[in-house]
Amino acid sequence: MKETSFVLRGGIAFSESPHGITTYYRGYVVCVDGICQGAFTDLPEEYKDLKLYDYGERLIIPGMTDLHVHAPQYSFRGIGMDAELLEWLSTYTFPEEAKYADIEYAKKAYEYFADDLKRCFSSRAVVFGTMHNEATIELMNQLEETGLITYVGKVNMDRNGGVDLEEKDAEASLQATIDWLEAIDGKFVNTKPILTPRFIPSCSDDLMRGIGKLSKERNLRIQSHLSENVSEIAWVKELVPESTSYANAYELFDTMGTPECPTIMAHCVHSGEEEMRILKEHGAYIAHCADSNMNLTSGIAPIRKFLDAGINIGLATDVAAGSSMNMIKTMLITLQASKMYYRLVDQEVKPLTFEEVFYLATVGGGSYFGKVGTFKKGYEFDAVVIDDSKMFSMRDMSIRERIERMCYNDADAIIKDKYVRGKKVFTSTTI
């Protein structure tokens, strides 16, 4: 029997829409050749010969997608949080990323990153490397080993990075990108390249245009940052004076993508009506980074407005401006941020519900990878098994209540096993 065909039994929870969480107490979820066949109260006859793994009272939820995380920043997560974006970049981020010119340093640092990503709630991630080809290939090698499915980008930056973190010019940056793409061509199954212009202040007009062209020629997706911080937005307006908004500046360089080849834009904290229209028209994804946006005093993105407008949204940790790769914690901060937006900024914008945030962490970001993020039939089988037995309570709790409790108080929820496309990529040795 195939290793990627089996049945899991336990407390199952997943989203079928943003408005509800479907649950099964002691239910079954079936995986055949890495593809989910659905969840059931009683196991259908046709699956009775498959190997059954009974997880008892443990919870089984879909793997989560971290839509925006910086691997080389993992080493300084949780420190330097008194700065705002531009100071934070020049004081902490750029000096750290410059160290990745040293492949031995990169190798060691990425081992910690890849190992911790394997152990957390994410089964998929979209990752920034640095501008260094060798280090980025090393990162891809290590992520491939984890069994997780990722997009990884060699960063483009030919201005405002300082002497140690700046490519010579647009031509050199584009050539390095082509060299990187050739070096990894056909090498990976789980790890895909994504074009990664850091943000407009880091990339000359020629470089941005070149990346737009490369994306079209090779059908490659793009990730970048948009409207995170007010000083950054003012700077972009100076750099691209003909633009009508920051998103329009990306549009002018042909880097906003298409629904078939969608661009991810991290943050969108200060995106107004025009940027919302542009994001929607291009089928772009917003990577919502609530933890990061609080830490760097950037603000709160009005996710309710984006949701209502039908824009694609996923959640993201944005380490190291976000303090950890824990997507459950990211869900919590997303909820709290949306409540404060409602209370302090705009009472027309209702807070996100727990159901909506669970949906964004699983299906919202998962959809960037295709049919990913739920236990509906036909979806790729990514699952996380969670032991919450240490969370003592006198109450009899529903599966939905246990998931919510885990989000608001995650300290005692332990990941037991993690599956990606039906392959077990992690198992806890402590429980």
Ligand SMILES: [Zn+2]
């Ligand atoms: Zn970022």
